[in-house]
Amino acid sequence: MKALQIDEPKSWKQIEIPEPSPPREGEALVRIHRVGVCGTDLGGYLGKFPFFSYPRIPGHELGVEVLAVGPDVTNVVVGDKCSVEPYINCQKCYSCQRGLTNCCEHHQTLGVMCDGGLTERMILPARKLHPANELTYEQSALVETLAIGCHAVDRAKVHASDTVLILGAGPIGLSVLEFVRIAGARTIVADLSEKRLSFVTDEMGVRDTLTITGGPDDIERLEGLTDGRRADVVIDATGNHLSMARSMQMAAFGGRVVFVGITQSNLDFPHAPFMHRRELTLLASRNALSSDFTRIIRLIESGAIDTGPWITHHANFDEVPTVFPTWIDPNSGVIKAIIHVV
Structure with missing residues (x-):
């Protein structure tokens, strides 16, 4: 059975792996139809993503x-289309006992800490399977990305009266945007890239955007958009340690700051003038919960989330080693690439 492997940074290899054994209790055998590509995959390919191993x-x-199920499985049946919740949790640790399955102490994400779905x-x-029979396989593959934004917005406890600043207009930032809009809050999207900001304006209807320069005028222009208040909620989806440290400067007094991006670098920020003086709440957001997947599938089914603008690039399985490096180029215009396995 064919599979694609990153054997070391910047190196793809097509390999043969054994056929899976029949499913046991609690298991299901699935055929992979579509695989979405995200920043984790790009970072893993480049050797820059924490937790990724080779x-x-x-x-x-x-x-x-679903092709077959174990003897005790009742949540899915043969033939179901499903979205996959790829966060494998132990079900035994203190986090799991409290329902915090997204940050299990022994967490394994498919395709990052253990082998994933780029196979047959x-x-x-x-x-970990969520039936999505009314969705296309492409839409099912999008659910996990959307779940990251869903969980981050829930962590921020966004209200309709809030002004939310999203730092980073890549796929995770866009997933955050979907759920800020569902919450009814005002959204400002900021990015270094004019091309990405044009996308959120033209394709996703965002009225207020901010081109980040790294200078003091960033704050001035944010204040111009918020009557001097800055943002009630700042959600940083960049994964850039400089942006994450600076995000506190963009929060209003009593504001909430959520880090949904990941960095391997230490964060260095002044405590007294921002964190303390403004009495900010700082939150991390990791992965998503099972209930987020169910919610998102229903939102796509109802039309509350339009997946149309999301998928910008496609590739067949055999094309991946050649095409994948081109998706790293910021000028490629990739928002979400989908790999067709079958």
Whole structure:
């Protein structure tokens, strides 16, 4: 059975792996139809993503079909289209006992710490499959990205009266945008790239954008958009340590700052003038919860989330080693690339 592996940074290899064994209790055998590509995959390819180890079969944004189920499985049946919740948790640690399955102490993300879905078939815990029979396989593969934004907005406790500044207009920033809008809050999207800001304006209807320069005028222009108040909520989706440290300067007094991006660098920020003086709340947001997947599938089914603008690039399985490096170029215009396995 064919699979694609990143055997070391910047190196793809097509390999043969054994066919999966029949599913046991609590398991399901699935056929992989679509695999979404995100910043985790790009960072893993470049050797820049924390937690990624080599060699690794990537792929955690998955649209799959159920081929067989174990004897006790009741949440899915053969033939179901499903979105995959790729966060494998132990179900035993203190975090799992409290329902915090997204930050299990022994957490393994498919395609990052363990092999993922860039192959033909695989065995998965059936509890990680979310039926999505009204969605296309492409839409099912998008659900995980949207879940990251859903969880981050929930962490921020966004209200309709809030002004929310989203730093970073990549896929995670866009997933945050979807749920800020559902919450009814005012949104400002900031990025270094004029091209990305044009996309959120033209394709996603965002009225207020901010081109980040790194200078003091960034704050001045934000204050111009907010009557001098700055943002009630700042959600940093950049994964850039300089942006993350600076995000506190963009928050209003009593504001909330959420880090949904990931950096390997230390964060260095002044405590007294921003964190303390403004009495800010600082939150991390990791992965998502099972309930987020169910919610998102229903929102896509109802039309509350339009997936149309999201998918900008496609590739067949055999094309990936050649095409994948081109998706790293910021000028490629990639928002979400989808790999067709079958």
